[in-house]
Amino acid sequence: MPTDIFVLSNYHSYKGGQNPNFDKSSSMLLDFKQGKYLAIEFWKALVVDKIRAITGEPFYIATVPSSTAGKSHPGFQALIPKLAQRLPIINKDYNLIKRKSTIDKLATGGNRSLSTHMSSLKVPHISVEKAPVILLDDVTTSGNSLKAAITLLSHARYNVIAAVILGKTVD
Template identity: 30%
Template sequence: MNILRLNTSLGKCDIFWIVDYHKYHIHDQNGQKQKNPMVDEVSRHLMDLKSTENKNFDIAVAKKSRLVLRELDTVLEKNEKAILCLVPSSKANKYGPGLLRIAQFLQRKDSRIAAVTNLIQRKTSIVSLHSGGDRNISIHKGSLAIGEKIKQDRTYIILDDIATSGNSLAVCADMIEYQGARRVIPLAIGKTYA
């Protein structure tokens, strides 16, 4: 398990991530777009999670579900119960289909996951970040909201598929902490390799 320590306008935030994600395309020194030679199966599967129409969607869900399940011991105590919530899609009121399936798997397989909730909601759509959308923290602060009351005696795991700047996870964590959660664990399956 890796940790990204962010110092944001919201304060310090430790974001956990499991694997490196290599973008499919990169730009060379002349600004020309080219295929990234570092792209591997792990990275392709992370992108496959984005749509049920991807031919390897089910394989990606199965592999990443097992991967996250193995890593829960790193972030949760043996008997610690947690509520799992997802970073929403860039589109209002939507969640990534792969993340939803992974969350359902985790709740079935690990008794420490007490609930899966759509706690964090995207009120207004934003340009998707992997398509070049603005990663500024204020974009997330203005488009995200907490949709239900926080249980102050609980641990919350916030799950995202890919973190690049970490700002989505940082804003979600800040919102949940501000409302009094006992502990918040921002967790990305992949972190964009820089």
């Protein structure tokens, strides 16, 4: 497990517009998933501040990938280059973690088990120097995709120094 896991906000699901707890950060998370500009800007400031508080040293960045094999996450695809303008990210042009097989979307009832994530994710490149990594995830519910990502990065000899999650599902 990483040294620290930081959750930047609570996520209240939309529930077809029927959730009275659905708030601005929850809305910004949904917009982030679609790669919308205002949401990218909203999360950029929060993520930069958190990572600067964690480390000032160069680091690799990894994101928990989309449920679809080979698909890039629109929000992270737009956010990472913006973070790289302000932070010493070593691998600003690629993600350390890949989805090797598609899984059912978690938001619509897909299997959230640790074994599902362990068998569908891969880290294609092994680190030779125990390189430091900051792991990013948009929303965590069970935490199993995060655990799988951390485990796989560790097995590939990366040192996950922290995980930063934009939102944790609370209802």
